[in-house]
Amino acid sequence: DAGVTQSPTHLIKTRGQQVTLRCSPKSGHDTVSWYQQALGQGPQFIFQYYEEEERQRGNFPDRFSGHQFPNYSSELNVNALLLGDSALYLCASTTSGPGETQYFGPGTRLLVL
Amino acid sequence: KNEVEQSPQNLTAQEGEFITINCSYSVGISALHWLQQHPGGGIVSLFMLSSGKKKHGRLIATINIQEKHSSLHITASHPRDSAVYICARNHVGGADGLTFGKGTHLIIQP
Numbered sequence: 001d002a003g004v005t006q007s008p009t010h011l012i013k014t015r016g017q018q019v020t021l022r023c024s025p026k027s028g029h030d031t032v033s034w035y036q037q038a039l040g041q042g043p044q045f046i047f048q049y050y051e052e053e054e055r056q057r058g059n060f061p062d063r064f065s066g067h068q069f070p071n072y073s074s075e076l077n078v079n080a081l082l083l084g085d086s087a088l089y090l091c092a093s094t095t096s097g098p099g100e101t102q103y104f105g106p107g108t109r110l111l112v113l
Numbered sequence: 114k115n116e117v118e119q120s121p122q123n124l125t126a127q128e129g130e131f132i133t134i135n136c137s138y139s140v141g142i143s144a145l146h147w148l149q150q151h152p153g154g155g156i157v158s159l160f161m162l163s164s165g166k167k168k169h170g171r172l173i174a175t176i177n178i179q180e181k182h183s184s185l186h187i188t189a190s191h192p193r194d195s196a197v198y199i200c201a202r203n204h205v206g207g208a209d210g211l212t213f214g215k216g217t218h219l220i221i222q223p
Contacts, residue, residue, distance in 0.1 A: 033210045033211070035210070035211075035213075037154075041215055041216075042117075042199055042201075042213035042214050042215045042216050043156075043199075043201075043211075043213045044213070045210030045211060045212065045213075046210075047210070048210050056210060058210060088154050090154070090156065092156075092211075100161075101146075101158050101161050102146070102158060102211065103158065104148075104155070104156035104157070104158070106153075106154060106155050107154040107155070107156075109154065
């Protein structure tokens with residue numbers, strides 16, 4: 001089992017551009033959450049997808065959007081990139097239901113210049 | 114004020130010392146998580162607990178629901194334990210995203 005995988009590992013973009021990050025959940029998991037981790041900070045919850053729908057959303061603007069596919073993989077899209085969007089983006093998967101352990105991917109490090 | 118507070122923010126100790134990291138939270142939870150993050154970003158889930166105490170090897174996690182407080186202990190610490198330890202909570206009834214503390218940066222010196 002490959003666990004949670006994310007691509008790409010690193011990415012450099014310029015302000016105003018758009019970016020798509022990808023996540024494949026751990027085998028058997030149907031729920032994917034995305035987090036943003038700025039340098040020196042704890043991760044911040046962006047949103048969670050279950051059954052191809054956004055189930056819950058954190059305090060992030062509409063520039064951040066996502067998608068979940070029938071195979072449970074997920075994408076995070078960020079439009080009109082700002083310098084402050086530079087961060088490590090983490091994907092975590094779990095099975096549906098309260099209080100299940102989340103398994104994290106290695107993250108995608110995004111740098112916006 | 115962050116809903117999940119950790120202390121200390123930074124901790125440097127000598128190999129073999131007993132380590133305690135504290136976490137307090139301000140709202141009800143369904144579960145409290147302790148995670149470990151190494152340089153480069155990878156996060157590993159150490160414990161998920163909703164009551165009492167859990168032990169895995171040299172790591173022990175406790176939680177007091179009434180006091181909204183949890184602790185992570187490391188016995189016989191080793192330099193390979195050096196990492197950021199993060200506390201995070203689910204909401205009550207929450208099949209949802211985690212709310213994280215800012216983490217405790219632990220360095221164990223040989």
